[in-house]
Amino acid sequence: METLSSFIELANGLLSPVLVTGLLGAGLFLTLRLGFIQIRRLGHGFAVTSGKYDDPNEPGDVSHFQALTTALSATVGIGNIAGVALAIHWGGPGALFWMWITALLGMATKYSEVTLAQHYRETIEDGKAWEGSVAGGPMYYIEKGIKERYGWNWKPVAVFFAFMLMMTSFMTGNAIQANTIATEMASNFGLAKWITGLCTATIVGVVIIGGIRRIGAVTGVLAPLMAALYVTGGLLILLLNAGDVPGTLATIITEAFNPSAGVAGTGIGLFLTTMTYGVQRGLFSNEAGQGSAPIAHSAAKTDEPVSEGVVALLEPFIDTIIICTITGLVIVSTGVFDDKVPTTISLGDNNVSYVQVDDRGNITSTSSPRELAVQNGMPVVTSGTDPRLAYFDVPVDTLFIDAAQTQPFTGTIFPGRAQAVGSDGTTYAVLYGNAVRNSAPLTSLGFQRGLEPLGLSELGRWIVLLCVFLFAISTAISWSYYGDRCANYLWGKKAILPYKMVFLVMHFLGAVVAVTTIWDLGDVALSLVTLPNVITLVLLSGLLKRVTDSYFQRKPWLENYEVHRRIVEEKKQKAAARKQHERI
Structure with a gap:
């Protein structure tokens, strides 16, 4: 185990600076190339997500809203509870600022990768319900886009990406989730980790066997519910500590550029340490540039790639700018981040x-x-x-x-x-x-301390415990789809069911593995899948610019609005006629 830990530490040491540079650099480049699209088109993203431009006859498996909630179910997860705590523990309060920067630039990155994934997605012929009717993701635009634009054979790069993301789905999107639930259940109730792992693997299995349509139906309810519960609890705490919030924000910004130390005493005075932990945990939280979320968004019912791209840029905003900020402010303002x-x-x-x-x-x-x-x-x-x-x-x-x-x-x-x-x-x-506390227990302590003035400290513990369970389950559910699309790309439809079986086994095993080892392995895997993806996004930025400009010049959503309005009116008329017939 010590040999493995040494290898992971060496790999992270080599890859982390490259990852930070690649993500921030690509995000800044795409932001400038696309004219700050994450700011200019944020409102349009909310409008498309609302469903008023949906046309059910367009190709795909799920609605814009279901695609977003499926992706959010993967991104709004343990990274929002445990990841923020880890960033502050190791990098100090200033790490939260770099999570914000990663999210802001990541909105442009997320828009870019989802638009390209939609542009190059493929149809699965005669696919069963659990196999899906479409498949897309970075592996498709890495292979097809680079060949189309430059004539280069990047099929090996696409295969490498698909294989590594599939491996990542076993760890980052699966084992870490199972481990966090098992740790919390053991800490709070003394429940053996293998029992928790068996229960959660069963729940995940029941959902993922049904394919993307069942996943979309479940996450369409689960994601808004769990986010509302967590955000409400966090905002109540910040309201109770309103006088400390301005000072907390000042501390976060000051520590971002002049860090003193993480709670664990590492990187005293090292700006890069604070930034690295903030960017890594920001990436883990919102997944911008990682190439995972485009797979879920590729299933959306649309024939306009940009229409799903603008939906996707909402993810880092919701996930990091809103939810992670609430977590970070609760941890720092209540003072639990360095309490023993x-x-x-x-x-x-x-x-x-x-x-x-x-x-x-x-x-x-x-x-x-x-x-x-x-x-x-x-x-x-x-x-x-x-x-x-x-x-x-x-x-x-x-x-x-x-x-x-x-x-x-x-x-x-x-x-x-x-x-x-x-x-x-x-x-x-x-x-x-x-x-000290770290990971989810640190966030739990923050919620308990924050609600203590109301005599509701136990409620704070239960909110975090329930959200850990819901966040982790929903993340594992969504990540299973990411992995099975990779398996489909590598080996075809025949690999989808075996992949799901292995995914469930890994979920169970993840419940009993040391949390530090899995998080560190996840960071290595994230770096390996992110770098080829962001390089491809930069290389295909010219195509992105043309597709984006064309969409906003043509305004195809106006036609879709009329179609959607007509379909809604027809449904109302049919419902009225049915009621009239029943009365007769």
């Missing part, structure tokens, strides 16, 4: 690690020692190279043998055995101490 709270520390817990702390407060991970001496609850250290027990990679100052924290532990911790032996010979598998 009473914690039950199981020595076999995946979140227990060992670190070194130098004289400047820098924290670095280290391998588990053979043994660790503790005197009166504090580790016996003589220099910054001596290991300390940490929870969520932050040292626990004092360890106790009782939950009330009245009896400091004295003895030796044996990490290899996940045990501690007291000076009197008593063996302990669990110790107690004040520790």
Whole structure:
């Protein structure tokens, strides 16, 4: 495991700067090339999403609204709850600012990739309901668009993208979701992770076997419901802490350009560290440039690619500018982001690690020692190279043998055995101490602290717990569709059902894997699929500009409005006639 962790750390170290540069650079380029389309056409995106321009006779499997909710069900997920907390934990409050920048530029990126995916999508002949009638995504415009525009054979690049995104669907869109639910259920109810994994895999399986139409029907209800619940709870907390919000915003902006440190003590004074964590978590949250959401949007019923592109640019706005901002403001304004709270520390817990702390407060991970001496609850250290027990990679100052924290532990911790032996010979598998929170538990603590003035701290915990469950389930459901379109591209229709089976197995396995390992693997996979995608978007920006200009010059939505109005009127007349017949 340590070898794998070292490899992941090396890969992330090499890829992260490239990812940051690629995403921000491509987003800025597309924003300028398309004339700030994310600002100029935001209103049109809401209008198309409302359904007033829908024509059910156009090719596709789902409506504009269902395509958006399917994509939002994948993007509005654990990244909004756990991802923001992770960004602040490692990069400090300033990381949230870089999530905003990623989202703003990502709106242009999302518009571009979805428009191209619609432009180059393919029809699946004689497809069964669970197979879908259309398939699209970056793999199609990487292959066809580059060949059409430049005459280059980029089929290998398209195959690489499809394979890596399929692998990403097993981890980022699936295992991480299962792991977060299982961790929360274990933390709150002591429920074994394998039981949670089995239950959630069953729920996901029932939905995804039905294909994109069933997925669209479920997410069309689930996405608005869960977003409304989470946003309402968050806004109530911010209203209660209204006096702290301006200072919180000032702290976020100041820390973005002059960072002090993340909670975990890494990157003190390092601007790039804060920006990297903000961009990575922003990408994980809104998926702009990653190439996943275009697959869902390719299923929309339309013959105008731009009409779905403007719908897609709403995603980063809703996901990051609104929902992630609420999470970040709750965490920072309530002060929980660097608080240490009473914690039950199981020595076999995946979140227990060992670190070194130098004289400047820098924290670095280290391998588990053979043994660790503790005197009166504090580790016996003589220099910054001596290991300390940490929870969520932050040292626990004092360890106790009782939950009330009245009896400091004295003895030796044996990490290899996940045990501690007291000076009197008593063996302990669990110790107690004040520790920071991270991931979803940190957001949960923020909601509890925020609603405490109303005596509703337990309600805050339940809101986050329920949203974690709903967000994670909906994300896994949507990501299964992304992966099965990749499987279809690589091997044809025959691969779709086997893919779904493997997806469910990986969901179950993800519930019991260490959260840090999965998040880090997800970051590596995201980098590998994002880079070829954003390069292709830049190369095909000329086509994007022509298609965009043509759409807004022709205004085809006006004709669709008349068609939609006529269809609605005909339905009303048929309903009235049916009622009249029933009365007779």
